[in-house]
Amino acid sequence: MVKEECKALLDALNKVTACYRHMVLTIGGTSDSQNLREELKKTRQKAQELAVANRNKLTTVLKDKTVSKEDKAEFERLWVIFSTCLEILEIDMRRALELGHEFPLNVPKKHLIQTGMSGGTSGVAARAMSVQNMKYEAEHNIDVVDLKDLENEINQVGEMMYEMEMKVNVPQWTVEAKQDPGAELKSTISVGASSIGMISVEENKSFCDISKVLAGIVFSAVLIIAIVLAVCVVKLS
């Protein structure tokens, strides 16, 4: 029971971290906007809430002496995942702070880098916040105002990580991964064939396909000719 809850919380944190990473990638580029900054802020706050929830749950479990050995190993594994996730989150937050300072949005002299992005990140943000659509209600200078909050939150995360390290004694290297290398391939994620990111692969594929298609065409042509001949023979005879 507790395990499932912990796993669910961890999955949620993982998702939000991934979305946050996606959004930080777009700071400074052409899809940067006030909306993006607001999305960043909301995602970040959600991430922090989840982090706190995770930490509380996991610390109570790890401090519990009545847990069996396998359970304890499992919880330690979850703990390692949690702390790594938090590290990634902290790094991304720091990066966001740096980039936020470098690319303020309302300064006319500073131009955004033309990175080739044209769409927005609202989909990603909606995924992070687990809502259907994102609502934007912040002021127009959130990019500057938010930076102070961001600094404070980075400090908070840093402190949380330090506390975690001090209170819970889990040596990371003793945890063994459950998944083997290449486990991601066994997942049932369908790789969209319409993704245009696979140009070279598609070229190869299309080459093989072409030969197959040709063969198919030739075969069907032969079949049709045979049928036509048979019909002619029947008609003539």
Add this chain to the structure above:
Amino acid sequence: MTVTRLDQGQRYRPRMAFLKKIEALMMEMQNPDTGIKTQTQTVMIANIPHAVTGNDILQWILQRLQITAEEALHLGDLFVKYGYIYPLQEPKNLTLKADGSLYRFQTPYFWPVQSWAADDTDYAIYLAKKNIKRKGILEEYEKEHYNMLNQKINYKWDFVIMQAKEQYKAGKERKKEDRYALDCQERAYWLVNRTPPGMQDVLEYGVDRVTDPNENKIMYYQQAIVKTRVKSSVSLGGLVKYSEQFLSNDPILSGCLPSNPWITDDPEFWDLNAKLVEVPTRMRVERWAFNFNELIRDPKGRQNFQLFLKKEFSGENLSFWEACEDLKYGDQSKVKEKAEEIYKLFLAPGARRWINIDGTTMGITVKGLKHPHRYVLDAAQTHIYMLMKKDSYGRYLKSPIYKEMLAKAIVPQETVKKRQVKLAVIVGTGLFGRRHLRSSPSPIILRQQEEEAKAREAATTVDITQVMSKLDRRNQPQKEPPPK
């Protein structure tokens, strides 16, 4: 918590200061009026904006920085190599071509940063994502890295897989064109930070990448932390104590008796305090009681101490100490002979004036005497010094010899006041011409006198072995009768 390893590469190199300059140029390039004109890149069915040709970049650099074409080409090439601009048509070829080949600007997140290097965990996540996208088709070197990382950060592997899946899913929420651009960006970033074999790694600095120029500083500070320190309260306390003790002896602060020769032109003070004067002043004798060093540095004190030591049959200690001092500060051309004499007289087993030092020190000294030099007897000298200080000195201060000297010591009278002296001098010079100033004896003569005194003393010293042998001979006949 990940242990962040000490990054000995980029972090310390001041060369990285150029990154900020490139960033400034990058931002200028984006200016819609004065920057570079962008085109749209057509990939399959999608149009992705913001592509620039190599030639455009080159022309812009030439015009903006006013440098030669060769330099501009090199600079543009560096932009590409460091990952600020990436090529679209030949992703692996990170060079700037001055023709129509297309490039695009890298997103600021992926710009090279001095403060942190590309993380292994991130690279693992990227490889896992690529694995998902390409269904297991990775390049050879990427496969190697993948396996190596799997072993290296195995404890994080679950997280890597989870995060890769999530990032992949989150990416799907974006437009197709954006997804494509993102892929290109990421690929370019990792080509710069984890170069495939055969490609030049710009972030490497060659052999001296491994050494840290701050190494010496680090070592120095580490040693400085470990150094034993004396509290300033303690050292200042020592200084205060010393000052208080010697205050009365200081001629400037407490005046000197009979009078300060520099002021009154009266050398009586120097006469009374001559090295081996008959009767020393009281201040001087009292000074011997402050510490052992005062006693032993004063020739008169040494003389007196020697008298005392003779009574205790340990006179050879002080003689040995004096001989060592002579070796240290004396004529260096005679070092070998002096050392040999000292050995014969004091150190050899059965020597006439054998000194009592422990086995290890004797061993070291004898060994060192094979190649004698100024400080060869230092260990033995220190041992004897400490012996005298801890043992004989205490008794000396309580002995009748010292007390006698203290009683005999004179307290010179303060001479006439300055004004009267001046008058006398004026009168004297006026009446009798120039006052005859007697010069003190020449140092050469003084030294000769000292050496004669030493020789006399050496001849008359009684040494312990002779005494003990005499005592034995005296005892033996007495012992014989009883057994009979």
